[in-house]
Amino acid sequence: MGRIVIELLLRVAGALVAFLTLPLLVGQLEHKAMAHMQGRLGPMYAGGFHGWAQLVADGVKFVQKEEIVPAAADKTVFRLAPAAGLLPYLLVFLLLPLGPGLVGQALDMGLFVVLAIVGVGVVGMLMASWSSANKYSLLGGLRGAAQLLGYELPFVLSAASVAMAAGTLSLPGIVEAWRPWWLLWQAPAAVVFFVSGLAEIRRPPFDMPIADSELVFGYLTEYTGLRFALFLLAEYAGIVVVSALTTVLFLGGWKGPFADHQLGWLWTLVKVFAVSFVVIWVRVAYPRLREDQLQRVCWLVLVPVALAQLVLTAVVKVVL
Amino acid sequence: MRGGGLAKGLAITLRTMTRRAHTAQYPDVRPDLPPRSRGVIALFEENCTVCMLCARECPDWCIYIDSHKETVPAREEGARARQRNVLDRFAIDFALCMYCGICIEVCPFDALFWTPEFEYAEYDVRELTHEKGRLREWMWTVPPPPPLDANAEPSKEAAAARKALEIEA
Amino acid sequence: MTVTDVLICALGALALGSALLVVSTRHVVRAGLWLVVTLGALAGCYLVLTAELVAWVQMLIYVGAVVVLLLFAVMLTRAPIGASDGLDRSRWPAVLVGGGSAVALGALLVEAFRWSSIRPPAPGTAERIGAAVFRDWVLPFEVLSVLLLAALVGAIVLSAPRRS
Ligand code: SF4
Numbered sequence: 001m002g003r004i005v006i007e008l009l010l011r012v013a014g015a016l017v018a019f020l021t022l023p024l025l026v027g028q029l030e031h032k033a034m035a036h037m038q039g040r041l042g043p044m045y046a047g048g049f050h051g052w053a054q055l056v057a058d059g060v061k062f063v064q065k066e067e068i069v070p071a072a073a074d075k076t077v078f079r080l081a082p083a084a085g086l087l088p089y090l091l092v093f094l095l096l097p098l099g100p101g102l103v104g105q106a107l108d109m110g111l112f113v114v115l116a117i118v119g120v121g122v123v124g125m126l127m128a129s130w131s132s133a134n135k136y137s138l139l140g141g142l143r144g145a146a147q148l149l150g151y152e153l154p155f156v157l158s159a160a161s162v163a164m165a166a167g168t169l170s171l172p173g174i175v176e177a178w179r180p181w182w183l184l185w186q187a188p189a190a191v192v193f194f195v196s197g198l199a200e201i202r203r204p205p206f207d208m209p210i211a212d213s214e215l216v217f218g219y220l221t222e223y224t225g226l227r228f229a230l231f232l233l234a235e236y237a238g239i240v241v242v243s244a245l246t247t248v249l250f251l252g253g254w255k256g257p258f259a260d261h262q263l264g265w266l267w268t269l270v271k272v273f274a275v276s277f278v279v280i281w282v283r284v285a286y287p288r289l290r291e292d293q294l295q296r297v298c299w300l301v302l303v304p305v306a307l308a309q310l311v312l313t314a315v316v317k318v319v320l
Numbered sequence: 321m322r323g324g325g326l327a328k329g330l331a332i333t334l335r336t337m338t339r340r341a342h343t344a345q346y347p348d349v350r351p352d353l354p355p356r357s358r359g360v361i362a363l364f365e366e367n368c369t370v371c372m373l374c375a376r377e378c379p380d381w382c383i384y385i386d387s388h389k390e391t392v393p394a395r396e397e398g399a400r401a402r403q404r405n406v407l408d409r410f411a412i413d414f415a416l417c418m419y420c421g422i423c424i425e426v427c428p429f430d431a432l433f434w435t436p437e438f439e440y441a442e443y444d445v446r447e448l449t450h451e452k453g454r455l456r457e458w459m460w461t462v463p464p465p466p467p468l469d470a471n472a473e474p475s476k477e478a479a480a481a482r483k484a485l486e487i488e489a
Numbered sequence: 490m491t492v493t494d495v496l497i498c499a500l501g502a503l504a505l506g507s508a509l510l511v512v513s514t515r516h517v518v519r520a521g522l523w524l525v526v527t528l529g530a531l532a533g534c535y536l537v538l539t540a541e542l543v544a545w546v547q548m549l550i551y552v553g554a555v556v557v558l559l560l561f562a563v564m565l566t567r568a569p570i571g572a573s574d575g576l577d578r579s580r581w582p583a584v585l586v587g588g589g590s591a592v593a594l595g596a597l598l599v600e601a602f603r604w605s606s607i608r609p610p611a612p613g614t615a616e617r618i619g620a621a622v623f624r625d626w627v628l629p630f631e632v633l634s635v636l637l638l639a640a641l642v643g644a645i646v647l648s649a650p651r652r653s
Pocket residue numbers: 377378379380381382383412416417418419420421422423424
């Protein structure tokens with residue numbers, strides 16, 4: 001009993017550490033990669049060497065800032081919203097397999113759980129947008145809700161395709177069942193999953209709910225200090241979650257060219273960061289989608305492709 | 321092809337990433353500004369005759385000049401004692417100056433110059449009025465003018481000098 | 490009392506309490522947020538009863554979609570911050586209907602099981618549910634999916650622009 005508890009605690013602690021470090025690493029990657037893609041250098045001073053400590057410095061700054069709660073806001077909801085937005089991602093971190101046997105908590109239907117939890121994240125955003133008592137916030141929240149309701153469908157459908165192919169809902173099970181030729185077979189689903197994942201976490205070019213050029217800062221408009229930092233952390237945690245899910249579902253998770261059992265965690269991390277890099281790259285390369293284009297992409301492109309992929313998966317599965 | 325633009329966007333950003341960044345790391349690395357950059361106006365005090373043209377032409381009236389007349393005693397027997405202008409104060413209020421360069425254009429005695437020096441910010445707007453000492457100091461930062469283009473016309477002064485030489489010969 | 494008992498009691502109390510708040514709070518949006526808590530606690534109850542799939546379906550469909558849609562609609566129409574006075578809640582009929590059905594259901598359960606203890610079934614894994622749905626209950630399942638499909642087609646037909 002004691003050993004089990006200790007092991008469980010260790011796993012939870014591991015997930016927590018991952019939750020606190022990986023988003024920061026992705027954030028730093030974003031700072032640097034985005035800067036160089038725009039011909040800039042990005043942060044150079046914090047920490048001495050190429051600004052490696054920039055996000056730590058940002059964190060310290062955010063902690064020092066004044067917490068402002070608008071007078072007209074629904075104060076309780078306003079204060080709780082960042083936690084509600086962050087917690088789902090924290091839970092997801094518990095379920096993502098890093099290597100063979102290296103997982104916070106292997107669940108029989110891990111995929112389903114992850115999708116359910118990620119879907120709940122939208123509640124935090126709705127809370128933030130409504131309780132801010134600001135019309136820009138509210139507009140951002142409404143856009144976000146419409147976007148998330150729409151993109152949930154291709155997100156789940158494309159994930160279902162892999163689950164069908166692997167014959168299991170468990171995340172480690174999917175990685176076990178994965179074969180390199182799935183890269184081709186499941187390619188449309190992978191693209192759909194990645195794109196709708198981007199929309200789920202409201203990353204550019206799907207950042208209509210934030211749209212700083214028209215909505216000030218969407219549902220984050222009224223947030224300052226630590227709570228704003230928590231929302232930012234949620235955004236980067238979201239990138240890690242979507243990248244990790246893409247890795248686990250479509251890129252073979254811990255399967256690498258050699259030594260899967262010893263170096264599995266390394267392959268996973270490499271893939272996660274590669275996908276995160278693509279997330280950042282897409283942000284730099286593409287302009288924001290307009291609201292109608294956003295819905296159009298979802299319903300006229302992603303959903304049909306995901307459905308076609310489901311048919312393809314089923315056909316291949318039956319034939320083989 | 322449809323969607324080609326998407327790939328192109330990715331390619332361009334990736335290519336930019338592999339190139340050197342354009343960022344000038346200013347406080348660590350001083351920028352290399354070309355001559356005649358409109359940083360600040362330097363005064364070559366020795367050349368100034370207090371003709372007041374610059375102060376008069378300045379659209380902002382932000383050049384302040386004080387002077388007095390001095391009598392230079394006659395140098396040789398029988399000559400008249402001459403009078404000459406001595407510059408007491410020459411100040412430019414850079415809070416008002418709009419860097420139009422008219423004063424420099426208009427100075428007939430080549431006493432005003434552009435210099436690329438730009439680090440003269442102050443905490444108080446009143447302290448942006450710089451006196452002739454500072455303006456003179458800035459003369460040391462005036463870079464030499466760039467050489468003329470290979471087949472360019474020679475400068476007016478050089479041409480005039482050559483002509484004078486030819487006539488003499 | 491085992492850990493399971495404590496957990497299920499706590500979650501049940503949480504579900505009940507937040508459900509009461511849903512109907513009694515005068516903040517329209519907060520009612521929706523309390524609904525999230527209620528449904529979450531209910532999902533927790535399912536989890537404790539090892540009905541995993543049901544629990545997560547509850548999260549995905551009810552919290553992730555239905556409540557979000559509800560909140561979305563409320564915010565889109567009217568959602569003042571703070572209490573709204575003009576809520577026309579017919580208290581007594583509601584108490585009657587809600588309390589009545591609760592009492593009736595409770596009585597039914599008590600009558601049916603008394604103090605007999607039931608051994609919990611095997612955990613509701615995806616595999617078991619899949620087997621149950623596609624082996625034993627395939628006909629009702631298909632009938633239901635046809636019904637859903639009909640509803641979907643109906644929705645599309647209703648919302649399609651009319652050609653005159
Ligand atoms: S640059 Fe223009 S505004 Fe400035 S002092 Fe000279 S004439 Fe005046």
